[in-house]
Amino acid sequence: MKVLVIGPGGREHALVRSLLSDPTVSEVHAAPGNAGINKLVPSHAIDANNPDAVAALAVRLDVDLVVVGPEAPLAAGVSDAVRAAGIPVFGPSMAAAQLEASKAFAKEVMAEAEVPTAMAMVAATAEEAAAALDTFGAPYVVKDDGLAAGKGVVVTKDRDEALAHAQTCFDAGGTVVIEEFLDGPEVSIFVLCDGRTTVALSPAQDFKRIFDNDEGPNTGGMGAYTPLEWAPPGLVQEVIDRVAQPTVQEMARRGTPFVGVLFVGLALTSRGTRVIEFNVRFGDPETQAVLARLKTPLGGVLLAAARGELDQADELRWSKDTAVAVVVASENYPGLPKTGDRIRGLKKAGELDGVHVIHAGTALDDDGKVVSAGGRVLAVVALGSDLVEARERAYDGVELVQLDGGQFRTDIARKAARGEIRLPSIHTSALPIVAKKA
Ligand code: AMP
Ligand code: GLY
DSSP, X not given: OEEEEEESSHHHHHHHHHHHTOTXXXXXXXXXXXXXXXXXXXXXXXXXXXXXXXXXXXXXXTOSEEEEOSHHHHHHTXXXXXXXXTOOEESOXXXXXXXXXXXXXXXXXXXXXXXXXXXXXXXXXHHHHHHHHHHHOSSEEEEESSOOTTOSEEEESOHHHHHHHHHHHHHTTOOEEEEOOOOSXXXXXXXXEESSOEEEOOOBEEOOEEEGGXXXXXXXXXXXXXXXXXXXXXXXXXXXXXXXXXXXXXHHHTTOOOEEEEEEEEEEETTEEEEXXXXXXXXXXXXXXXXXHBOSOXXXXXXXXXXXXXXXXXXXXXXXXXXXXXXXXXXXXXXXXXXXXXXXXXXXXXXXXXXXXXXXXEEEOTXXXXXXXXXXXXXXXXXXXXXXXXXXXXXXXXXXXXXXXXXXXXXTTHHHHTTOOOOOHHHHSSSXXXXXXX
């Protein structure tokens, strides 16, 4: 089959790489791609957020499947246009993508589907924001209601800072969601959905803050690893039963079936598992780590989801290895990143045992050299027999990559490798994980 992958980032490079290793995939195209993707497959310089442009390209290339990577084209209706052109597409409709594009909508669906999540209030004015902050108390959680590339959330003990973030969102014409603070470790679970059936991928953990020890502002994600040996054994089933399946059923009931990845961001709190957020796409950089372990050919699974036939797909098979992805970002990220700098050492890093480099914000300059072109520039991904080995390999790779002002965290997966992740007592008790409602 022929597949077209939409998007410019690391997630899309990882998707392309996995699709190329699927024996049933004869050809992969990308739009717009990046320097890493363009080296592997033909890439097309179209506006990936323009539904008509993407649908026209898919028709012209006569592809059998379109895979939409990022949230922006999904929210813009790219999947609807491709579907209308009669081509199977892995990615939700504009209506279903509201689960990510509007946090208020996501909360409404979760309430309807009885999905456990943080208590929340929507605020449109400074007075409403102040009242909501005082209802929940510190630490304060203030979220821009719209799409913000992972940077619209402020978690702080400083009430003035929380109010100031809300005001920034109001000034930009938006509203905010203010919610209770969720304690406990965070987990990302990607659930493949075909509108009815749900299949979970192996859980991963992301590192959102820019600096070591979870300090500094939020980013799109600075690293990831999978699987999570410390996670409660029933977690994936719990997420299918209490989160993914009820959400997919509710979306179908509303006449807006969900096809694509439901990315469930969870906190394992002292009061039980809670959804922090939904995204409607693969996570970045978790995908770089998760797909590195997937042995089942990816194209067949995504096509089955796009066609509503996930119930007929084979059970997913996973490598026994552990995968770690470490992101290298540009100077000043997550602020306005410095771009256009030469990146050296990519080939050497990729030649290390068990290591490959996934490009994110990269481009070729006039001399055909790889330069930085975005905030998160690349991820070094390593497989190893355990976390210690995978980390060692990933960081050996990172050390070989040279980028002026490049930033990376040195503590990706470190706590887990040292066995230092503590689950709140509810998750370590002998009680069944799935609590029945009284
Ligand atoms: P979101 O964009 O909703 O994923 O939020 C980004 C990050 O902010 C999450 O990964 C968490 O680290 C943090 N966060 C969001 N909501 C909460 C919450 N209710 N309690 C604690 N941390 C949160
Ligand atoms: N890494 C989190 C995200 O993709 O939103």
